[in-house]
Every structure is written in C-alpha cells, then in structure tokens.
Amino acid sequence: MANQDTIIDEIKAVSDQFTLDIPRAHLTKYAEKISQLSNLIAEVKHWPDGEVNAGDSRRDIGYRPENQENDHNQWTWKCMVNRENNDIEGCGLLTGKTVAIKDSISVAGIPMTGGSRSLENFIPKTDAKVVERVLQQGGTIVGKTTCEDLCFSAYSYTSIHGPTLNPFDKTRVSGGSSSGNAVALALAQVDMAVGSDSGCSIRVPASFCGCVGLKPTYGLVPISGCLMCLPSVDHIGPMARNVDDCGILLHAIAGTDLLSNTTSGPNIQMHSHKSAFGTRVAGIKAAVIQEGFLYEDENCRKISDAVKLTVEKMRKSGLEVEFISVPELIEARKVIAVLSLTEFPKIVGENLQPYLGRSSFMLDLKNSMLDTNRNLPQEAKVAFSASKLLEEDIKKSNILEKTINRTLLMAKNVNRLFSKFDVFILPTVPYPAPKIPTIQDPLKDFIEDPAALNVNCCLFNLTGHPAITVNCAFIQLEDRGNMQGSRMPVGIQIVSGYMHEEMVFRVAREIEKLTADC
Structure with missing residues (x-):
C-alpha cells in the first residue's frame, strides 16, 4: 500500500x-x-477459492444428451446423483423418485450454464441447498434441464442450447424459464423437478405442458446456490406430474437455510405433505379474479371458458365462489418492469453476494462468468442500458423506494382480500402457447410482448403468496381459422395466504380429481 x-x-x-x-x-x-x-x-487474497462439496453422495457425472434422447431439447445434461446409502435406507420422502434440476441451480461437479454463453464453462463446486435436501431425502437426480438465457424469458427459445419444444406441439413454446423441467415431466422422463420462478417461470411452462408447478410463499424454500434473476421476487419451487408429488417435493426442500438471506425465520413450520390430500373443498371460499380472463380471440375465449367450467364443477363440489376485481393483477407488470431496472444490473455488476447467499457458489459463479455484459440476453441488455441511462432520474425521483412502497400496498390489499377468501382462482396464462418464431427475436418479444405471458402470475411474486398451477382441461386451438389446430392443455392457478400451501394443494388436488378424464 x-x-x-x-x-x-x-x-x-x-x-x-x-x-x-x-x-x-x-x-x-x-x-x-x-x-x-x-x-x-x-x-x-491467498485463501483458497473453495473445494468441491459433493456431500455424502454418489455422482456419475454423465454427458450432454443428443438426438432421440433429447428430441425436445429438454435436457442440457444427463447424470446420476444420489446419496451413498440410498440402497440400504428407504425412509426418505423422495426414495424411489427421479428428480430433474433446472440448469440455473447448482449440482456439484455437473456443468451449469444458466442457458447463457456467460457460463458455458461453469462447473459448480457445491450443491445448492435444495439439491442437498433432495439427496438427503433419497431422491435421485437424473439430469439438468434447459432454461432460458439467465432465466430472463417466459418463452422457450433464448437458451444457448436452442429452443425447448412443447410436447403437445413442437412448433410452439413450452414456456419459460423452467422450460426443460416441464417438458421432461410431460414426457414422463422424470417424476419431479426443481425450478425457479421470478414472475411466472415455474407456472407458465407447467401450464403450457400440462403438469403441476408451485411458486411457494416467498422465503419458504432457500435460494442459496441458485442463479437469481430478480432477487426480491425470485422463488425456488417444486414441479411434478401430479399434485401429490409436488407436495412431497415441497416438503423435502422447504425450510430455513442459515446461509440464505431470503428464507423465512427459524420458526417456519411445514404442514405434512399428506395433510391436504383427499380433503374435500366444501366450505372453502374462492375469489375468481375477473381481470385474469381475456377474450381477445377464440383461443383466449376457449381458455377462459375451460377455467370457468372447472370453477363450476368445483362449485358443485361445495366450493363457495364469488367473482371479484383485483386491479393489482394488471398493475403488477409495471412494478416488476421497474424492478428489472433496479435489481438486475446489480446481478451482472459487482454486488452478487446479497443475492447468492453466504456460500462458495458466489465466488465460483463470479469467477466463471465470461464477458458477462457482452453475452447478456437482449432483454437483459435493454434493462441494463435503461438502468444506466435513467440512473440519475431513478435516484433523484426515488423510483426504487416508490416501487417498493407500491409493492407493499399491493401486498396489503391482497392480504385484506385473504381475510375474506381462502383462495384466488384464475387462468394461469390467458393465452395459448405462442408459436416458436422462424427467426428468433427475443428483443421483439420483450418490447412488444403481445402475449404478456406473466400477466396472471407476476403479482404473486411481488406479494410473495403461494400460487400453484394444475391442468384443468385440453382445448383444440384454432390456427388462423383452421379448427384442426393442436390440442393443448389449460392451466388453472390457485393462490392462497402466506404459508397456506396446504390450502392451494387441497384445491388443486380436487381439481385434478374432477378433471382426470379431460
């Protein structure tokens, strides 16, 4: 010095x-x-960067799958990871279950790209906390699944590995950013999957692919060891082929993590994953959100009608239903757009630690990112550029503080409704899965975003309430007036109060039963 x-x-x-x-x-x-x-x-400066922390597990590092094994481009890597004593201990919640991990969640020794060229050569040295818990509960991790470029898109064609194709129509998106998870589940290649959700990223792909996905209460599941997009609204959550398995996986991965800055306090209590199953919905008060239904064209009308028909079936099962207005649903997209100007630049800048937790994953990730700014997805470059150009105005006008206050007000208004109702119900996505463009232009989608895929989901990332999607119907799409379009699934979203995951599982389980023959 x-x-x-x-x-x-x-x-x-x-x-x-x-x-x-x-x-x-x-x-x-x-x-x-x-x-x-x-x-x-x-x-x-001379301290070591950290060692591989594989825990008490067996790891077949695996390979990058090709051709028929990966014909929807759902996998970025196939592997086999489980605990050493899996063969002799059968008491874990996930014993006998195969689990996929989104490619933005670290598994020690297994390549992780986050869908981005910035991380093409990244091999994490530690397991994410949720991966540790999957292995501790006897689950077998069979691969990493494709996600969107730095998890910044709700579509499924921005990953460096190429587009992830919808299992019901390969010409359509599978939804993002947890796209590979949903496709692998829909193709019955895996029992369960762990994904992340920054505004819709578990629920949209689950809806488009006909499976189950839960965005839990904010802080219920730890994010340490996971690549974050917008930390104040990021959630890690379970996906599965049925509601029961989704609940089991949540029970396995939920709970306080002392290394994470976002998990709930040490008094967090998880209800038994079995407590809600098989329970009728009679007496449950449901608010159906009117703003969630759109009638822009015949396909949107079919989706809205399918969800309303499901609600009517639930009413006959004893659900008490009232249609209400929640204007915050529409306003939420504006709020989350402002957050992208204030939070994402910190992720790609020098302030990673508050979002990645106190673990060596932070250092591994930072050291592995290559030409970060140059390799950002186009949507992220728009947010980054705008944040720099508008930085002075954002600071002088207290834009971040105003956005936080508006978010708190929105949460307060939603909580007030939950004093009257047990659940909200609305379409997960009011639009059908869009076509994969012949010439991919994610910037066009980001700016024009005609489908607004997160419109019914992002409010609950801002407020932190648990929200699940489950398939309720299939509809025959009209493709430019052609009635012979694809037969596609329709997701219905159920939302409840903080830490009331058992309530959304209870309603979702009944929907699953009532619509089993759809």
Missing part, C-alpha cells in the same frame, strides 16, 4: 467526495487502521 502521507491524502479526498466530514486531526489514526485492513486483504 502507498505511504502514510499518500493514504491520508486519499482518505481526505474520500471524505470530501462523500461528505464524511472526517476531522483532519483524525486522519492519521484512520490511515493506521486502513493500513491494517489493507494487510488483511492481502492475506485473504
């Missing part, structure tokens, strides 16, 4: 720049302390 006189001059310059008002008489003492800290930093 420089000599003491130079240090004193530099401290004085910092004091003046940031109006610290450090008295001149104190500068020498400041210089002494800063010299000590400088020596400490020099020592830390």
Whole structure:
C-alpha cells in the first residue's frame, strides 16, 4: 500500500467526495487502521477459492444428451446423483423418485450454464441447498434441464442450447424459464423437478405442458446456490406430474437455510405433505379474479371458458365462489418492469453476494462468468442500458423506494382480500402457447410482448403468496381459422395466504380429481 502521507491524502479526498466530514486531526489514526485492513486483504487474497462439496453422495457425472434422447431439447445434461446409502435406507420422502434440476441451480461437479454463453464453462463446486435436501431425502437426480438465457424469458427459445419444444406441439413454446423441467415431466422422463420462478417461470411452462408447478410463499424454500434473476421476487419451487408429488417435493426442500438471506425465520413450520390430500373443498371460499380472463380471440375465449367450467364443477363440489376485481393483477407488470431496472444490473455488476447467499457458489459463479455484459440476453441488455441511462432520474425521483412502497400496498390489499377468501382462482396464462418464431427475436418479444405471458402470475411474486398451477382441461386451438389446430392443455392457478400451501394443494388436488378424464 502507498505511504502514510499518500493514504491520508486519499482518505481526505474520500471524505470530501462523500461528505464524511472526517476531522483532519483524525486522519492519521484512520490511515493506521486502513493500513491494517489493507494487510488483511492481502492475506485473504491467498485463501483458497473453495473445494468441491459433493456431500455424502454418489455422482456419475454423465454427458450432454443428443438426438432421440433429447428430441425436445429438454435436457442440457444427463447424470446420476444420489446419496451413498440410498440402497440400504428407504425412509426418505423422495426414495424411489427421479428428480430433474433446472440448469440455473447448482449440482456439484455437473456443468451449469444458466442457458447463457456467460457460463458455458461453469462447473459448480457445491450443491445448492435444495439439491442437498433432495439427496438427503433419497431422491435421485437424473439430469439438468434447459432454461432460458439467465432465466430472463417466459418463452422457450433464448437458451444457448436452442429452443425447448412443447410436447403437445413442437412448433410452439413450452414456456419459460423452467422450460426443460416441464417438458421432461410431460414426457414422463422424470417424476419431479426443481425450478425457479421470478414472475411466472415455474407456472407458465407447467401450464403450457400440462403438469403441476408451485411458486411457494416467498422465503419458504432457500435460494442459496441458485442463479437469481430478480432477487426480491425470485422463488425456488417444486414441479411434478401430479399434485401429490409436488407436495412431497415441497416438503423435502422447504425450510430455513442459515446461509440464505431470503428464507423465512427459524420458526417456519411445514404442514405434512399428506395433510391436504383427499380433503374435500366444501366450505372453502374462492375469489375468481375477473381481470385474469381475456377474450381477445377464440383461443383466449376457449381458455377462459375451460377455467370457468372447472370453477363450476368445483362449485358443485361445495366450493363457495364469488367473482371479484383485483386491479393489482394488471398493475403488477409495471412494478416488476421497474424492478428489472433496479435489481438486475446489480446481478451482472459487482454486488452478487446479497443475492447468492453466504456460500462458495458466489465466488465460483463470479469467477466463471465470461464477458458477462457482452453475452447478456437482449432483454437483459435493454434493462441494463435503461438502468444506466435513467440512473440519475431513478435516484433523484426515488423510483426504487416508490416501487417498493407500491409493492407493499399491493401486498396489503391482497392480504385484506385473504381475510375474506381462502383462495384466488384464475387462468394461469390467458393465452395459448405462442408459436416458436422462424427467426428468433427475443428483443421483439420483450418490447412488444403481445402475449404478456406473466400477466396472471407476476403479482404473486411481488406479494410473495403461494400460487400453484394444475391442468384443468385440453382445448383444440384454432390456427388462423383452421379448427384442426393442436390440442393443448389449460392451466388453472390457485393462490392462497402466506404459508397456506396446504390450502392451494387441497384445491388443486380436487381439481385434478374432477378433471382426470379431460
């Protein structure tokens, strides 16, 4: 470090720049302390980056699948990972279950790209906390699944690995960003999957692919070891082929993580995953959100009608139904757009730690990112550029603070409704799965976004309420007036109060039973 006189001059310059008002008489003492800290930093530079933390597990590192094994491009990597004593212990919640992991969640020793060129050569040294819990509960991880470029899209064609094709119509998107999870489930290649949801990223692909996906209460499932997109609204959650398995997986991965900055407190209580199953819905009060239904064309009308028909079936089973207006559903997209200007630049900048938790994954990830800004997806480049160009206006006008206050007000209004109703019901996505464009232009989708795929989902990321999607019907799409379009699934979304996952499972289980023959 420089000599003491130079240090004193530099401290004085910092004091003046940031109006610290450090008295001149104190500068020498400041210089002494800063010299000590400088020596400490020099020592830390020689500390090791961290070792592979594979835990008590067996790992067949595996391979990148091709051709028939990956004909929808759902897998980025196939592997076999389970605990050492899986063969002799059968008491875990996930014993005998195969599990897929989204390619934005770290599995030690297994390549992880996050769908981005920035991470093409990244091999994490540690397991994400949710991966640890899957293995502890006896699950067998069979691969990493395709996700969108840095999880920044609700479509399914921005990954560096190429588009992930819908299992019901290969010309259509499978939804994103947990696209590969949903496709692998729909093709019955795996029992369960762990995904992430920053605005719709579990629920949209689950809806488009006819499976079950839950965005849990914010903080119920730890995010440490996971690549985050918008940390204040990011959730990790379970996906499965049926409601029961989704509940079992949630029970396995939920709970406080001392290394995560976003999990709920140590008094978190998980209800038994079996407590809601087989329970009737008679007496449950449901609010059907009117803003969630659209009638822009015949396909939208079919989706809305299918969901309303399901609600009517539930009413006959004893569900108490009332249609209400929740204007926050529409406003939420504006709020989450502002968050993308204030949070995402921190992710690609130098402030990773608050979002990645206290683990060596943070350092591994930071060291592995290649030409980060150059390799950002187009949508992220728009957000990053806007954040820099509008930075002064954002700060002077307290835009972030106003956005946070608006989010809190929205959460307060939604909570007030939950004092009257047990659940909300609405279509998961009011539009059919869009066609995969011949010429891929994610920037066009980001700016114009005619389908607004997250319109019915992102409010509950902002408020933190649990929201599940389950298939309720199939509809025959009209393709440019042609009645012989694809037969596609329709997802219905159920939302409930904080930590009331058992309520959304209870209603979803009844829907699954009533619509089993659809």
